[in-house]
Amino acid sequence: MSSTSPTPPLTTDPTPSPSPASITQPSTPATAAQLCTELHALYCVDVLVAHFEKREPMDPPFDNHEERLALFVTWNTSHHLRPNKKPALRGCIGNFAPMPLAQGLREYAIISAFEDHRFPPIKASELPLLSCSVSLLTPFTPIPHPLDWTPGLHGIHLTFPSPLSPSRTLSATYLPEICPDQGWSKEETVLSAIAKAGYRQPVVVGDEVWRSLKVKVYGSSKGASSFRDFETFKRIEAGSGAGADGSAAQNGMPPGTKRKDKTKTSPTTTTQAIKVVPNGDVPSAHGSESLPN
Incomplete structure (x- = not known):
C-alpha cells in the first residue's frame, strides 16, 4: 500500500505494562478443516474472473467447501517491472460469523474487490x-x-465505548500478520487499532480508554495465489500438463486436486498450522482489514 495513516502517539502512564513473563499467552491446537491452501485463493481468483466474463465460477477445487468458517479475502497488486516492490493492498473484507466456506469465498471475493471503501472497485484490466x-x-x-x-x-x-459518544461502541481488528508486517510492537498495534476504530485522539497506555478495551484474539491459516497461478491452474485443467512458464506441475496436476483414483497431491500452504483457541462469542458484521485507513 502506498501510504498509511500515522500510528497514534505511543505514551505510557506511571503504571508499567506487564512484562512478557507475567503474560499468560492463549493456547493453540490445529484442525485440518481450518488449514487454508492456494486452492482457496485460486477459487477466489476464478470467482472474480467469472464476474468479468459474466459466467458462473468453477466448482470449488477443495474438499472442505461446506465447512463453516469465518474468513477474510485480500486482494493485492504488484508490478512485473518492479518485482522487489512490496505489493499494494487493493481490497480486504471478511466476515467474523462462520459460514459455508465456498459460499463465503464467493461472496467476499466480490465484496472485497468492489466494496472496500478505501479503494476504487477493481477493474478487469488489473487482473494480470x-x-x-x-x-x-x-x-x-x-x-x-x-x-x-x-x-x-x-x-x-477490540471493542470499546466511544469517549465522544458513550452509547456508541467502536471496534477494529488486525489479522495475525499485520503486526509483524508493519514492524509494530504489540502496544503500537493496539493503539493503531484504536485509531482504526475511529478514535484518533492520543491514547495513553493504561488510561481510561485503554482500560475500557475489550480484546479478543483468534488464529488464522492463510493461502495465497496470483493471477498467473490461476492461468497455470486453468492450463493444467485443460489438459496441457504444463504451467505458464512451461514447467510441469506436481505430478502433472495442480496441488491438492483429485486424481480419478481418488488419491491427492499434497496441498501447498503458505502458513504453518495454527492452534484453535477456545470458543468465544463472534461478531456478525463484516469489516475491511489489513492496513489502517
Whole structure:
C-alpha cells in the first residue's frame, strides 16, 4: 500500500505494562478443516474472473467447501517491472460469523474487490497484476489484558465505548500478520487499532480508554495465489500438463486436486498450522482489514 495513516502517539502512564513473563499467552491446537491452501485463493481468483466474463465460477477445487468458517479475502497488486516492490493492498473484507466456506469465498471475493471503501472497485484490466490471499479464522477468545497475545500467531479484535459518544461502541481488528508486517510492537498495534476504530485522539497506555478495551484474539491459516497461478491452474485443467512458464506441475496436476483414483497431491500452504483457541462469542458484521485507513 502506498501510504498509511500515522500510528497514534505511543505514551505510557506511571503504571508499567506487564512484562512478557507475567503474560499468560492463549493456547493453540490445529484442525485440518481450518488449514487454508492456494486452492482457496485460486477459487477466489476464478470467482472474480467469472464476474468479468459474466459466467458462473468453477466448482470449488477443495474438499472442505461446506465447512463453516469465518474468513477474510485480500486482494493485492504488484508490478512485473518492479518485482522487489512490496505489493499494494487493493481490497480486504471478511466476515467474523462462520459460514459455508465456498459460499463465503464467493461472496467476499466480490465484496472485497468492489466494496472496500478505501479503494476504487477493481477493474478487469488489473487482473494480470492481482494476487489473492484467503485467511480462515479460528473462533474468538477473550483475553484479560490488551497485550496478552503473540504477534504473527494471533489476530486481535477490540471493542470499546466511544469517549465522544458513550452509547456508541467502536471496534477494529488486525489479522495475525499485520503486526509483524508493519514492524509494530504489540502496544503500537493496539493503539493503531484504536485509531482504526475511529478514535484518533492520543491514547495513553493504561488510561481510561485503554482500560475500557475489550480484546479478543483468534488464529488464522492463510493461502495465497496470483493471477498467473490461476492461468497455470486453468492450463493444467485443460489438459496441457504444463504451467505458464512451461514447467510441469506436481505430478502433472495442480496441488491438492483429485486424481480419478481418488488419491491427492499434497496441498501447498503458505502458513504453518495454527492452534484453535477456545470458543468465544463472534461478531456478525463484516469489516475491511489489513492496513489502517
